[in-house]
Amino acid sequence: MSEESSVWRAPTVLVTVGTTRFESLIDALGTAAVLRELRYGWQCEALVVQYGTGRAPAFVAAAKALGMRVTAVAYVDDLRALQERADVIISHAGSGSIFEALHLHKPLVVVVNEALADNHQWELAEALAEQGHLLAARCADLLPTLRAVRDTHWVPLSPPVSGVLTEVLRSELWDVVADASVPPR
Amino acid sequence: MHRAVVLWGCWVAVLVAVVVTALRVMLEQRGRRRQHVQRADEWRRRRRQAVETPDRPKDGCSADAQAAHETFSSSTRPVHVVVVLGSGGHTTEMLALLRGDHGLWGLPADAPPVDVSFVYAATDRRTPTWRQRFAEALPPSWRVLGWHAIPRAREVGQNWLSTVFTSVAALLASWRLLLWWWWRSQTPWLGRQRPPACSFPAVIICNGPGTCIPLCAAAWMMRVLRRIGNGGGALCPTTDRPRLVFVETVARVQHLSVSGRCLYGCADRVIVQWAPLARRYPLCEFYGRLV
Numbered sequence: 001m002s003e004e005s006s007v008w009r010a011p012t013v014l015v016t017v018g019t020t021r022f023e024s025l026i027d028a029l030g031t032a033a034v035l036r037e038l039r040y041g042w043q044c045e046a047l048v049v050q051y052g053t054g055r056a057p058a059f060v061a062a063a064k065a066l067g068m069r070v071t072a073v074a075y076v077d078d079l080r081a082l083q084e085r086a087d088v089i090i091s092h093a094g095s096g097s098i099f100e101a102l103h104l105h106k107p108l109v110v111v112v113n114e115a116l117a118d119n120h121q122w123e124l125a126e127a128l129a130e131q132g133h134l135l136a137a138r139c140a141d142l143l144p145t146l147r148a149v150r151d152t153h154w155v156p157l158s159p160p161v162s163g164v165l166t167e168v169l170r171s172e173l174w175d176v177v178a179d180a181s182v183p184p185r
Numbered sequence: 186m187h188r189a190v191v192l193w194g195c196w197v198a199v200l201v202a203v204v205v206t207a208l209r210v211m212l213e214q215r216g217r218r219r220q221h222v223q224r225a226d227e228w229r230r231r232r233r234q235a236v237e238t239p240d241r242p243k244d245g246c247s248a249d250a251q252a253a254h255e256t257f258s259s260s261t262r263p264v265h266v267v268v269v270l271g272s273g274g275h276t277t278e279m280l281a282l283l284r285g286d287h288g289l290w291g292l293p294a295d296a297p298p299v300d301v302s303f304v305y306a307a308t309d310r311r312t313p314t315w316r317q318r319f320a321e322a323l324p325p326s327w328r329v330l331g332w333h334a335i336p337r338a339r340e341v342g343q344n345w346l347s348t349v350f351t352s353v354a355a356l357l358a359s360w361r362l363l364l365w366w367w368w369r370s371q372t373p374w375l376g377r378q379r380p381p382a383c384s385f386p387a388v389i390i391c392n393g394p395g396t397c398i399p400l401c402a403a404a405w406m407m408r409v410l411r412r413i414g415n416g417g418g419a420l421c422p423t424t425d426r427p428r429l430v431f432v433e434t435v436a437r438v439q440h441l442s443v444s445g446r447c448l449y450g451c452a453d454r455v456i457v458q459w460a461p462l463a464r465r466y467p468l469c470e471f472y473g474r475l476v
Binding site: 173 | 264266273274277278281282283285286311314387388390428430432434435436437438439440442453454456459461472473474475476
């Protein structure tokens with residue numbers, strides 16, 4: 001569709017930071033420019049924020065003034081229900097939430113936490129962004145990334161290879177498995 | 186004439202040996218078949234019983250599977266598989282890994298029953314709440330043997346001096362766990378001859394939480410000791426247990442994790458999920474993304 005960019009809207013947006021804290025993402029999200037982009041660029045109506053162990057988002061009133069409903073929760077055990085309802089997911093770079101979102105074929109913006117000591121999360125986000133599955137950003141360039149979401153061509157994630165673990169177990173257990181028909185002494 | 190007797194004698198001896206061996210094989214086969222028939226009868230009886238008196242299934246496995254397990258484990262030693270769960274993302278990924286293999290259905294139907302033990306970090310509060318999910322991810326004939334917590338070798342952000350002590354504590358806990366399994370795998374000395382409660386772990390599967398390092402180190406040391414006890418020699422398939430299977434997390438693209446680097450030297454299988462890793466480390470197997 002050629003009108004896709006003009007028709008594109010994301011009425012429900014999910015922001016998730018996983019089990020730990022990621023306050024810089026929540027702060028970056030609360031800036032006026034980002035909120036305005038979400039409201040008028042994406043035409044977001046409902047914003048669900050899962051903020052982990054950090055402090056609760058302070059931009060609820062500001063978002064409400066713009067006409068966005070904000071639901072803030074500290075932690076949900078089953079993120080999948082929220083992910084299924086969302087149109088776009090903004091997530092931290094944990095592999096669990098990245099792959100859960102990608103398996104649902106949702107547009108995904110991953111924000112890397114630079115405060116972590118061992119920053120291997122950037123590797124995963126970058127590798128997946130190179131293949132076009134998601135958009136990777138730092139907190140500093142959240143706004144330009146959000147602007148780019150509309151014009152991004154999303155490549156669906158290929159299904160994982162299955163049966164490898166079974167094959168490995170079979171070859172590691174071959175002698176035990178071969179012994180199965182021999183009666184015990 | 187003398188030579189003829191010796192020759193004929195040889196021929197007769199060979200013939201007798203062949204006949205005797207054939208008879209023994211036939212007898213063995215008959216015995217084996219009889220046992221299989223008995224086992225099948227027993228299994229049907231137990232299943233009927235289980236259907237009549239539906240007991241609470243143990244840790245999520247069906248009554249049918251329970252009956253099969255009890256029947257076959259009395260004659261065939263079950264295989265014991267240990268799955269190391271970490272904290273946070275590692276647990277989620279291991280669940281996806283077990284589920285993604287269609288619940289490990291691919292093992293042959295005549296394989297012995299499988300016992301699974303789960304090991305997790307003692308400080309992890311989320312993993313124990315996922316028991317039901319893990320029980321559902323396993324095939325119904327697999328029995329969950331137990332959940333064991335071992336202390337973490339290092340908390341996030343812990344300084345390196347105190348890490349030495351916590352590592353030793355974690356290693357001791359792993360030894361204790363392995364010795365417990367070994368003890369349970371011995372036939373009881375006193376009383377009736379009954380089968381051991383479990384068999385010694387055959388495979389340890391881990392996907393890279395810090396918890397797996399002390400356990401795998403203890404298991405590897407135990408393997409070396411047993412090898413020496415057996416008088417050295419080549420890799421013996423039945424005694425070189427437990428095998429260590431390490432699946433690197435999908436989060437690692439360019440470099441192995443710390444636990445991956447520790448286990449790269451001593452694991453039996455190292456499986457990675459990204460091509461750059463496989464290019465960098467030649468002893469890693471690469472099949473593709475697994476979760």
